[in-house]
Amino acid sequence: MAPISSVEYLSNPLVTSNQLLDLKNSERDNGLSVRFAQAQLTSAAGILLRLPQEVIAQAIVLLQRFWVSSRPEDREGFSPKTFSAATIYLAAKLSATPVAPRSVVNVYAYLTSKASPLLFVNPQGAPTDPDPADYYVSEGTYERERQRLFVCESVVLVGIGFDTRVALPYSLALTYIQVLGVSSASLARRVFEHLNAGLLSPQLLHLTHQPHALAVAAIYVAARETGIKLVEQNWWEVFDVDREDLGFLVLAYGSLANFAEAEAKKWKGIALSLD
Incomplete structure (x- = not known):
């Protein structure tokens, strides 16, 4: 394998106009809103997981790469939430601050619950006295979500051609x-x-x-x-x-x-x- 030059460390593969057009054509109703919310969800999860901003940024860029490089059928079977969780888990794993699958599952359960501070989840705002039962993850639920997380991570890796290198500004x-x-x-x-x-x-x-x-x-x-x-x-x-x-x-x-x-x-x- 040829060594990576210093210039390559400062650059990223860029999307083509055809890829952007294909993404637009493949999206369903509110596709733009879903992508925007998904990026916010990824950022919020990274903050709660106490990840460095560089790791959060890498996760969002990897998620965006998957959007444009994958086929619509590749994105079936998993929700936007699961893809977000898979990319934040993947980016953290590649960094000096990996996170446990249980932490990822718990954070996403909270961020998509009735206690979530995210406005697109709770348009009226999070309750002042949230009920922990709203985002409690049982052992059975955790095992199912963990397996889905691992499978979705592999789907993302295949979709981006296993190219996880991201140069940030x-x-x-x-x-x-x-x-x-x-x-x-x-x-x-x-x-x-x-x-x-x-x-x-x-x-x-x-x-x-x-x-x-x-x-x-x-x-x-x-x-x-x-x-x-x-x-x-x-x-x-x-x-x-x-x-x-x-x-x-x-x-x-x-x-x-x-x-x-x-x-x-x-x-x-x-x-x-x-x-």
């Missing part, structure tokens, strides 16, 4: 900020907020653009929002990002809040099932 963003000569905690924090939000984008930004472009666009947007002046001229070209890609990503980052708000209004009073 976080370290690049910090490096670029230093290169630009900016020392601002508020800028770095806002950049990371945009990068994290980009994982939830319905435009699948982490599949359509390389990490360096995602990092540059996040810096550009964050600098405008925080009022921090960067160097003159087209500084983004130094990092091999052209104006067209930058413009697309800036619009994508900027529109995500409106999309999320529209989704919240759409499902107000109506729960979205991921089971």
Whole structure:
């Protein structure tokens, strides 16, 4: 096997326009909403499992890769919740912070129960005094869910061609900020907020653009929002990002809040099932 070059560690395989079209054509009603909610569910599960953000991001990217690379029949037999659980379990297993199957099953039982803080599960909000019985996992249920988790994990691995390597933009963003000569905690924090939000984008930004472009666009947007002046001229070209890609990503980052708000209004009073 040929060694992986340093450049490959900084790049990801990108999705094709045909794959995006096939995904759109294969989705059922509310497919976009389901993908958005599924990504939120994965993120929330990773937080409750106390996983690093890099592991959560890798799980979401692997889940998105599976969406575009698998066939509709490959996605039958398992719910969006189970695919989310399988990818967070897989990403954690590949990291320095693996989690036990029981922990994954318990967290997802809670996040999809009547006690869940997620608005698409409980549009009226989580109860102030939740009943533990609502998310209790019996031993029998755990054994069934554990087996489904393992089988779904293997389906995901086959669907993505066993390519679990994911290059993320976080370290690049910090490096670029230093290169630009900016020392601002508020800028770095806002950049990371945009990068994290980009994982939830319905435009699948982490599949359509390389990490360096995602990092540059996040810096550009964050600098405008925080009022921090960067160097003159087209500084983004130094990092091999052209104006067209930058413009697309800036619009994508900027529109995500409106999309999320529209989704919240759409499902107000109506729960979205991921089971």
